[in-house]
Amino acid sequence: MVTGNYKLQLFDPRTGGFMPSSPGLGMHVEIRDPDDKIILSRVYSSEGRFTFTSHTPGEHVICLYSNSTKWFSGSQLRVHFDIQVGEHAIDYANVAQKEKLTELQLRVRQLLDQVDQIAKEQNYQRYREERFRQTSDSTNQRVLWWSISQIGILVGMGFWQMRHLKSFFEAKKLV
């Protein structure tokens, strides 16, 4: 689970600082999974929070585009951004309140979540290692095929050249 929250602030040239909140500014958030499929594509206001859970292991891309109108272009924009992944994304104060856990129970819950994350990461590594091994095997195979076919091509071309030239010289009555 990944949670991100951001806040946009527009530079105010009159005061030399940043305006505390700027209505009218928006942010287009686009999240793509490792297969380049769009998981989330939404426009939020100048302050927002988004959450998503990944279903495929791999590299996810999170893009933030500002959709301000042309009037704002050229000025400075300050973006506050915070992203939390996995067990960092869990808000324990919320969990404690909702499930009425004591301190120790909350601590144990945190440990369980951490161990869960570790297990997920190990699973991910297993999948990655398999891909890596496949790539290496493929490279190995390709090098083997290439060297065999290289020798074949060289020998073949040598023969063709000799035969072609021989017939050429015989035709020209030089041999």
Add this chain to the structure above:
Amino acid sequence: MEKVWLLVAVAASVLARAAAVELTFELPDNAKECFYEEIEKGTECTLEYQVVTGGHYDVDVLVEGPARQILYREIKQQYGQFQFTPDHTGTYQVCFSNEFSTFSHKLIYVDFQVGDEPQLPGVGEHFTAMTQMESSSQKVHENLNSIIDYQTHHRLQEAQSRKRAEDLNERVLFWAVGETLGILVIAVGQVMILKNFFADKKSNQAAY
């Protein structure tokens, strides 16, 4: 939808005091990306970075304080760690520069920790000593934290190795196909040029 170019880059965290940001971002070639963080004096901060993919796996790093004083500067580093405790409250900036590279964009992992990890709500509020259960669960928590940290490093290293292996795989294919074509062209070309020599001589002889 208009895409407005953000002239000022990202400020790392919305929350004050204790915060940690861990992310991997793409640094385009000839670009410089900066992250800003408002830090109060006395909070111990740790910055860790690693170049995951791209080019020669190196990046320039610059950490500046609020008065523009240089706290940490490294040229063409692959990974590094920097711990500091700021003397002044203000906006600190961490800049990663890829300006020396002309065509390789880089993927960089950054872990910027400000202050200590936020405690669980309720923990640390009592002034009595912790029970054995509490202290041993605290220890387990710290150990699990370091396991997760090792796993992160392992994941980054694996991503780097895998990218290199995939590049190698692609390059072997291109090289094999390209070289085969090259050999064919050269073989046919040699024969044609040789034939050309003899043909010219013959026609020259005929002319005289």
